[in-house]
């Protein structure tokens with residue numbers, strides 16, 4: 233039936249294969265873009281694009297010596313890149329082998345699973361707040377946070393409030409640093425995050441809050457911070473810190489921020505389901 237419809241549309245096998253080909257390439261490029269977004273590989277790709285354009289232009293304008301110089305630089309880069317980016321390449325290959333290339337970020341999860349994750353994170357934050365236990369929980373959205381996960385200890389356990397509370401118990405091995413959550417999994421704990429350099433942030437805020445804000449400046453992640461000193465719960469989004477949140481406000485904001493932005497990657501969302 234489907235086949236006949238396609239024939240009626242005058243599409244031959246070559247065209248169908250081409251469509252599949254294009255879709256596959258688009259899918260792989262999209263996943264790669266997600267993987268490198270927010271990492272130092274982005275700068276590298278921008279640099280390479282500039283070099284490529286300059287090489288093409290120099291050839292077109294017959295600037296032979298300059299063109300020769302650029303070509304030599306490109307050749308040297310092809311040799312140097314695998315060495316410089318060895319950790320990133322290894323990580324990408326490990327992911328591919330471990331099936332994590334296809335892991336689902338929370339924004340692409342089914343509504344029920346996502347709200348369960350939010351519920352558990354909020355419950356953990358409230359318990360930690362009551363007991364004045366310092367905590368930093370990062371929820372990955374579309375930017376890959378692999379490089380920060382690698383600074384901590386891999387866990388890959390299902391998110392639950394009890395589990396999260398347990399991680400932040402003082403003097404236990406994983407309590408220092410941040411927990412990073414992808415979808416419904418705690419991927420890593422004791423992770424080191426970049427500190428914000430924003431001078432406008434209150435002097436009373438220490439490194440936990442600065443690290444929480446910092447990660448949201450270099451990625452689209454969300455950071456839930458519980459203060460050890462005051463027990464207050466804060467949420468950092470896109471470099472902005474909302475402080476003193478109560479349970480329902482935190483849940484609303486997390487749910488809102490994790491919802492798939494309208495019109496964004498709906499085809500991919502469908503693929504994930």
Ligand SMILES: Nc1ncnc2c1ncn2[C@@H]1O[C@H](COP(=O)(O)OP(=O)(O)OP(=O)(O)O)[C@@H](O)[C@H]1O
Nearest residue numbers: 366408409410424425438439440441443459460461
């Ligand atoms: N770069 C970082 N990445 C992740 N966690 C960090 C980082 N720097 C500090 N931390 C965490 O923050 C803790 C220190 O918090 P600090 O008291 O300086 O911050 P704070 O913002 O004042 O928070 P609190 O209100 O809980 O005291 C460290 O023990 C560590 O767990």
